[in-house]
Amino acid sequence: MRLLASLALQNLGRRKARSLLLIIAVAVASGVVFTGATLMRSIDSSMAVGFTRLGADMMVVPEGALTNITAALLTVEPTDLVLDQDLFARAGIASVSRAAPQKIARVEHSGIGSHHDSVDLIGFDPALDFTVRPWLVERINRDMRPGDVILGAGRDAALGSELLIFGKPHTVYGRLGRTGVGTHERGVFMSFATLEALAGSVHGPNGPPAVLQKGKVSGFLVELAPGAAPLQARFAILSTLKGVKVVTGDSTMSGIRQGLAALLNGILALMVLMFASTALMVSVLFSAIVTERRGELGLLKAIGARRGQIVGMMVIEAVIATGAGGVLGVALGVLVMRLYERSLVYYLENIGVPFVWLDGPRIVIVAAAAIVMASIIGALGSLYPAWRASRRDPYDLVRGEG
Amino acid sequence: MLSCRGLRKDYVTERGEVAAVAGIDLEIAAGRYAAIIGRSGSGKSSLMAMIGGLSRPSQGQVTVDGIDIWGLSENALAAFRNKRIGYVFQFASLLPTLRLVDNVALPAMLGGGARSSVTYARAATLLGQMGLGDHLDAYPSEVSAGEQRRAVIARALINEPALILADEPTSDLDEQTEIEIMDELMAVNRERGTTLILVTHNLALAEQAEQIVHIAHGTIVP
Ligand SMILES: Nc1ncnc2c1ncn2[C@@H]1O[C@H](COP(=O)(O)OP(=O)(O)OP(=O)(O)O)[C@@H](O)[C@H]1O
Numbered sequence A: 001m002r003l004l005a006s007l008a009l010q011n012l013g014r015r016k017a018r019s020l021l022l023i024i025a026v027a028v029a030s031g032v033v034f035t036g037a038t039l040m041r042s043i044d045s046s047m048a049v050g051f052t053r054l055g056a057d058m059m060v061v062p063e064g065a066l067t068n069i070t071a072a073l074l075t076v077e078p079t080d081l082v083l084d085q086d087l088f089a090r091a092g093i094a095s096v097s098r099a100a101p102q103k104i105a106r107v108e109h110s111g112i113g114s115h116h117d118s119v120d121l122i123g124f125d126p127a128l129d130f131t132v133r134p135w136l137v138e139r140i141n142r143d144m145r146p147g148d149v150i151l152g153a154g155r156d157a158a159l160g161s162e163l164l165i166f167g168k169p170h171t172v173y174g175r176l177g178r179t180g181v182g183t184h185e186r187g188v189f190m191s192f193a194t195l196e197a198l199a200g201s202v203h204g205p206n207g208p209p210a211v212l213q214k215g216k217v218s219g220f221l222v223e224l225a226p227g228a229a230p231l232q233a234r235f236a237i238l239s240t241l242k243g244v245k246v247v248t249g250d251s252t253m254s255g256i257r258q259g260l261a262a263l264l265n266g267i268l269a270l271m272v273l274m275f276a277s278t279a280l281m282v283s284v285l286f287s288a289i290v291t292e293r294r295g296e297l298g299l300l301k302a303i304g305a306r307r308g309q310i311v312g313m314m315v316i317e318a319v320i321a322t323g324a325g326g327v328l329g330v331a332l333g334v335l336v337m338r339l340y341e342r343s344l345v346y347y348l349e350n351i352g353v354p355f356v357w358l359d360g361p362r363i364v365i366v367a368a369a370a371i372v373m374a375s376i377i378g379a380l381g382s383l384y385p386a387w388r389a390s391r392r393d394p395y396d397l398v399r400g401e402g
Numbered sequence B: 001m002l003s004c005r006g007l008r009k010d011y012v013t014e015r016g017e018v019a020a021v022a023g024i025d026l027e028i029a030a031g032r033y034a035a036i037i038g039r040s041g042s043g044k045s046s047l048m049a050m051i052g053g054l055s056r057p058s059q060g061q062v063t064v065d066g067i068d069i070w071g072l073s074e075n076a077l078a079a080f081r082n083k084r085i086g087y088v089f090q091f092a093s094l095l096p097t098l099r100l101v102d103n104v105a106l107p108a109m110l111g112g113g114a115r116s117s118v119t120y121a122r123a124a125t126l127l128g129q130m131g132l133g134d135h136l137d138a139y140p141s142e143v144s145a146g147e148q149r150r151a152v153i154a155r156a157l158i159n160e161p162a163l164i165l166a167d168e169p170t171s172d173l174d175e176q177t178e179i180e181i182m183d184e185l186m187a188v189n190r191e192r193g194t195t196l197i198l199v200t201h202n203l204a205l206a207e208q209a210e211q212i213v214h215i216a217h218g219t220i221v222p
């Protein structure tokens, strides 16, 4: 086995340029496949996370409010219009199991971040919330108190440290995981009371924003009762509550999802084609290599190499080359994704795809799969020519016939 | 030890079938030195290849030490080539990517079993005996044609075969080298008792043989 492997390695070394070209060709193919698969899986799981972890089936906002489809499902956008906080509590709609009110104020000169950055201050009701705290990745080991804030993943501050907002001290109570949704990433979350206490410091064009008043909210994130049909729930809400608009997660996201699915299918088809053509190329190349080495293979057979050893040697040679190509391709893919990470995430979020990278272990699995696939291509591509040559009589091979 | 019965080899070509070997019966006793002579194209190489397990006969049997070699399974035949036969080709037949010592050790390594340190020590000894002690680490392209042929003989001997088949091993070498290499082969035959079958055009060499097989048009001429 070691002998065959070293023979195979030496054979690769004989035609360095050709081996290198083969490795590069396989690297390009497996790089594309690895990158494509990683992005696909990332997008897929981002969307899954968006739907499961953020948990809102629909969102109820003031009728005139602008909604950003991108984040519609996930968070309420800052707006001047407000709803009553006890809207749902009063109405008691059967198909709604939970309605989590949120206040969002986009403020400037708050003292958080650099001077000109606007910051979204997001108030939520801990008793009703189901979209913020599921994302907590770390927190202080006690209950939330007035004056505590939770930071989005995009903000940096040590747990328990003091954060000045408009000069008032707050305590960093916890931090959220990466969600891929801008408002969540950069937001500063707090209880309604904590947010309302800041009303005096915020100066809009017409005084403090209406949403900072007690009892007023920017909108509700709604979770439907189990089994409730979205369409019926929507009618129920619209007929019961006045002056609201319902944004259904499904309808906004399903369009994106369908478009994305088509795109992903296209990418998948392209990947399959790429792999198939690489396999074909490897096979053609190895037919030629086997023909070129017929004499040597015959010689090996003549001195007692078994068929399995002949085939093994050729397959090992191919697998080393294509496996190396796979490794190189994955490395290139990682490099490219690193280089274009920012613009990629920005672009995807712009077309409505909240983006979270696949976690490390899964990327490793995808990478391993790409390398294994590249190796399998080498094995399959070389197997048939090698097997055919190994069947022949050594004397015919040595004489260079067929 | 070697016997051929009704051996035939027909090649199918575009111009019809060519009978390269057209029915040969032959016995060669163990430890003999036999020479096969005949004109070019008479079928000598085809016969040797069938005897050595390199080319499947169209008809007939080859029996070595009582074993019908072409009745063996693929792997058993490979083992037979590996353990029982030492083949010396007419042309350069070393693997160019391996050093001489690797080439010589290769049949033993392919066969498995022996420890590689033992095998390599043996390969070095054999190369030394062939006068190549200083060239163990040389690659085939770095030594002369005659030295390459000696290395091939060393390779043929590494597994201590019962039968050495040499198909015009010296036809492309100068006279002096030819004599030296033939001396090596005959010494192996004499000293180790290895059966030697030699195809040659050199009648002087053939005359030293204990048995001369004259072939014309694929059959033995009495
Ligand atoms: N693979 C083949 N296909 C077709 N014909 C072949 C093949 N091998 C040998 N022959 C023919 O069979 C005949 C015997 O060939 P072989 O090589 O056995 O002769 P030879 O006695 O060894 O000749 P030489 O002394 O030139 O080596 C020749 O006529 C040759 O053309």
Ligand SMILES: [Mg+2]
Binding pocket: B044, B045, B046, B167
């Ligand atoms: Mg010949």
